[in-house]
Amino acid sequence: MKIVDFPHRLSVTCRAGNIRDLMEYEGYKFTETMLFGLSNGLSFAYLLPEETKETVDFAMISGVTHNQFEELASSLRMHYASCIPTDSELVWEHIKELLQEGKPVFLDVVLSLYLKYLDKPGLPGSSETPHTASNDFVSTWDRMFSQLQTPAGTHVTMLIGIDEIENQAYIVENNLSRIQTVPLDVLKYACNPPMTVTNHPQNRYGVYYLPTKFPNIKEATKNAIYANMHSFLYTSRKYNGINAIERLAKQMPNWLELMPREQVSITMGMMFYISEKASGGGFYRRLYAGFLREAAHLLGEDRLEEISKDYYKLSNMWRELNKQLAKGADFPESILNSTDLKVSINKIAAEERRIAECLLSLAETWRMGNESFISMD
Structure with missing residues (x-):
């Protein structure tokens, strides 16, 4: 099962960019920048390794909050249903049901665990995001991840289809122009790897339900x-x-x-x-x-x-x-x-x-x- 004709363009971020694609799929035109602003995303975080509850190889520094999905839902009166289930098999049964309903699913993942399966020739960025994609996208992130002893989470991909017979998953990656195909079992592993991970994804996934009318x-x-x-x-x-x-x-x-x-x-x-x-x-x-x-x-x-x-x-x-x-x-x-x-x-x-x-x-x-x-x- 796969959502056909899913719109996708390059974007700066894996959250606001993927939400923009979702909105376009649902028939609404928003820019990534507008959705980022409406999500109250701009912030800053700084913690030394010893100050976190995570196993981490560096000071955790970020310019954004990670509750953008919920904040945007509040701003636009949408409902964002997020789950951290305990049964991995039930997770994917529910995800299949959502896909059958035509609902793209946001997945928290460890990007480094499936990075090698992504298209290596990235395409130039759009006029809106000229510096996001580059021809060395995969190698750039691979160099970064290779510095770490502990894999890092916090990445979000959008799942738009699966083929269990062919062991394929169809995902949207904000830095790559084409819809990506990765092995389904590898993606499942990246959603809940049995190892220590900084910001472990824990099979977390979510889906938006849009209102009949947006606020002013x-x-x-x-x-x-x-x-x-x-x-x-x-x-x-x-x-x-x-x-x-x-x-x-x-x-x-x-x-x-x-x-x-x-x-x-x-x-x-x-x-x-x-x-x-x-x-x-x-x-x-x-x-x-x-x-x-x-x-x-x-x-x-x-x-x-x-x-x-x-x-x-x-x-x-x-x-x-x-x-x-x-x-x-x-x-x-x-x-x-x-x-x-x-x-x-x-x-x-x-x-x-x-x-x-x-x-x-x-x-x-x-x-x-x-x-x-x-x-x-």
């Missing part, structure tokens, strides 16, 4: 901007949001005192891969800049256009820092002890706070006197 997109956009910036600035957790960035700025020059040298080197390399290969540049700041630019046109709000430019500049600041870290990963002392690094990361932290505060201040002006702002009624 202008109000949903305003709500999402307010909620995202408020959460980013006022989280009580030191590992998230602006707290995490300011903590990173203080700790990065002292990483060799906080982590073994090998973990420091891997972290410096991983920051580059996560920023450049998994988030479209600058820990998703570039993607969020695109959302704000689109929101500016939607809402007729010139100030959003200016803040969009600020986020674009911020993404370039992150990208330059991460390139320097990657170049110095084999000799971390030379980079981490430099005055330039301290200046760069502190300037980034200051800009992160300034821009988010400007955006929240603007969102609060929308909120004043608007009873529909939060409820979207």
